[in-house]
Every structure is written in structure tokens, then in C-alpha cells.
Amino acid sequence: MPMKTSGVSTASREELAGAVALFHGLSDQTRLAIVRHLTGGEARVVDLMRALGLPQSTVSSHLSCLRDCGLVHGRPEGRQMFYSLARPELLDLLTSAETLLAATGNAVALCPTYGTDRTTR
Incomplete structure (x- = not known):
């Protein structure tokens, strides 16, 4: 196991x-x-x-x-x-990431652990 x-x-x-x-x-x-x-x-x-x-x-x-x-x-x-x-697949990955960020309304930026505002908390 x-x-x-x-x-x-x-x-x-x-x-x-x-x-x-x-x-x-x-x-x-x-x-x-x-x-x-x-x-x-x-x-x-x-x-x-x-x-x-x-x-x-x-x-x-x-x-x-x-x-x-x-x-x-x-x-x-x-x-x-x-x-x-x-690799051209890297471009696909970046495009997919941007699409995901747009779909979530950039919610990742608000993440308390990895978000963009984490240093001011």
C-alpha cells in the first residue's frame, strides 16, 4: 500500500x-x-x-x-x-491560463496564500 x-x-x-x-x-x-x-x-x-x-x-x-x-x-x-x-504547447498553456483567470474573475489574485495582495495582510 x-x-x-x-x-x-x-x-x-x-x-x-x-x-x-x-x-x-x-x-x-x-x-x-x-x-x-x-x-x-x-x-x-x-x-x-x-x-x-x-x-x-x-x-x-x-x-x-x-x-x-x-x-x-x-x-x-x-x-x-x-x-x-x-514547444508551441507552452503558448497553449499560457492562453489557457489567461482564459481560466478571466473565467474566475481573477479570483486567484485574492487567494490569501498566493494572491497578489498577500504581502499587505
Whole structure:
């Protein structure tokens, strides 16, 4: 019989591990902003720096994480690297998330644990 921890069996945890890793990778505001920007097409680090107002080290660090997760692909051209979404399904996921947020009236933002107003409570 599978051992239960926090109400979730070991088997369920193993089945959910990939999804947990995916959503954890996208849970950072900077990584999500980078992915969202890349839905418009390829971009270089300098393009992302300008668009997001972030330092090069931050953008590069988050791109490395996204690349390691298989969500972003880098295409070298000369001395530059052009980044793009590695899988078109990621665009579908973002579109579905926006549809869900609109359908719930952005109720997630009111969540006392993860909502946008949690720091002022």
C-alpha cells in the first residue's frame, strides 16, 4: 500500500512530479515575463533586458533555468543567441491560463496564500 504524506500518496506524487516542476518553473514572475515576451517571437538577451527593464545577469540566469527545463531554446547566430519557446504547447498553456483567470474573475489574485495582495495582510 502506498505511503501517504500530506494526504497525497507516493504514487500520486510521482505522477504529479513533472507538472509540479513545470508550474514551479513558471511560477517566478521574471521567468513568466520572459516566456510571455517570447510568445511574440525570438529575442536576444539585450531585447529582453530592454523590454523587461532587468539587468543582463538576471535575464541570463532565468533564461538558463528555462533552457534547462526545456521550455526555451537558444539559436546561435554569429556572436548572438536568439531565444524562443521550445514547444508551441507552452503558448497553449499560457492562453489557457489567461482564459481560466478571466473565467474566475481573477479570483486567484485574492487567494490569501498566493494572491497578489498577500504581502499587505
